[in-house]
Amino acid sequence: MIALADCNNFYVSCERSFNPSLNGQPVVVLSNNDGSIVARSNEVKKLNVGMGQPFFEIERLRQEHGIHVFSSNYVLYGSMSARVMAIFGRFVEDVEVYSIDEAFFDLNGYESIYPDLTTFAHNLRSTVMQWTRIPISIGIAPTKTLAKVANWYAKRQPDASGVCMLSTPEQIRQALEQLSVDELWGIGRRYASFLKQNGIKTALEFSQCHDVWVQKHFTINGLRLVYELRGEVCRTVETQPSARKSVCVAPSFGELVGDRPTLYEALTNYVARASEKLRKQRLAAGAMTVFLHTNRFRAAVGQYSNSRSFTLPVPTNLIPELSHYAIKALDSIYKSGYAYQKVGLILSALQPDTHQTPDVFEGELDPRLLKLLPTVERLNSKLGRDKVRFAAQGFNHLWKMKQRWLSPCYTTHWKDIIITKN
Structure with a gap:
């Protein structure tokens, strides 16, 4: 079970x-x-x-x-x-x-x-x-x-x-007979509409469909879903999480941003967050995508969006290295005169940080940075996130997302811990 x-x-x-x-x-x-x-x-x-x-x-x-x-x-x-x-x-x-x-x-x-x-x-x-x-x-x-x-x-x-x-076939049959296909795991709105158009309204009816028809219209994943509804195990409990394929950091701005320095600051902070995620899993990124866009719902103002993807010379998870290439990518797609809603970063082609092949022309990563980052992380783990940071990350962060009704961080911030009094 x-x-x-x-x-x-x-x-x-x-x-x-x-x-x-x-x-x-x-x-x-x-x-x-x-x-x-x-x-x-x-x-x-x-x-x-x-x-x-x-x-x-x-x-x-x-x-x-x-x-x-x-x-x-x-x-x-x-x-x-x-x-x-x-x-x-x-x-x-x-x-x-x-x-x-x-x-x-x-x-x-x-x-x-x-x-x-x-x-x-x-x-x-x-x-x-x-x-x-x-x-x-x-x-x-x-x-x-x-x-x-x-x-x-x-x-x-x-x-x-x-x-x-x-647990019993009869219990399963009764449960599926009363369950709409809309509620099935992995059946979205489009698939649910397709099933109903073909007269299949309940989970029980879907489980009784012919295998060839299911695989034709729902691929192998849909066939596995049907097998599982019939009681055949196709998806086991996976205790080890699968390795990340990419890391994306792209929250929207709280206020629209038009100037390049503020975009630099936001992007550098996103790089820092992405670097944290990579280093926790001992991964390095081999490719990067940087993108930005305006608010498409504001039709009265000018609209612009663009992105830049490229392969990094040496796979890395170091903030200075990633920031260097991210800023260059942003420079190549930035256009003045627009109010931007979002700048984002995607790191892909991930690999273990212990297996890195240096580039013939770029050489190896700076060994001083390899020593610096662990020291910064140890300090921040004791003092709090970004207490020690790179200057390019800035301090004011007027671009951060709106959180007008944010509750206290009761379990992680000392100042927010609940105090009881006699």
Whole structure:
């Protein structure tokens, strides 16, 4: 059996975890620059507020129903996710962290430890709630796809108390018979519309389709999905995350930017973030793409977008080296007279940083930089991010994204730790 644990309304639950007065209240969490809604409490869902809906469209509802609004606090959410996943690891050895709020468990062989898997799931659920105040739902079934289906019912059936197990053929058949194809894992809007046009409306009907037809219209991944709905394991629990293929850092600006120096500063900071990600995984980038564009929704002003991709002479993860080439790329595509909404960076052709072939003409990387970066990282780990930084990163950062309703970083910043008083 395979289990899927999913944190309910995760971003909202993180905010409620440290602010219990929000329990039972309508709450939304906004995307970058407070543009659209990326998380909703159940109270907000009942008001027919959609996922991804622009925030300005619910202003009237916000005032009428007293909706509490928060900007995305990714530091807090990442910290709480790590805590929840650590609790999962106390109960089960093989855990696949699928996303920031989801994890698969391989329960094969645990029957002797947990004779009743439903009781095990309830114990895990209550432990996570007690230790983190994050509610979770757990679905258990013979395959990953069926575990997703079970989790869907665990969230929506009040009598399930957050846990649903599909173990018998009859239970699986009844669950698939009542589940629309729209809700299937991996079936997007376009595929769901295609299936309904062909008279296939439920997950059960999709599982009964002919293999040749499925592979013709949905490729091999669609065929695997059908096999898993039939109870045949095609996707195993992967405890080792797959190696990154690329790193992208491209948040939108809080204010439109037109001057080149400010773009330099923002891009250098993005390079620093990308370098951190590479160095944590002991990877080096062999290629780079730099892009920028204006706000396409402002049709009244001039529009411009461009990008530049190239291969680096020597694969590297060092900030000065990456910044040097990123700035040169930006210079080649920059045009004055435009107000830019975003500049971004993509690092690709990743490889282990221990296997680097020096370029014949460029030579090897500066050995002084190889010693400098670890020292800077050690200092920042003690003093805080970017306490020691390169001058090109600047300090004011007026271009940073808007976060008007940002909550405290309760678990990672000393100044934000909750203090209790007698």
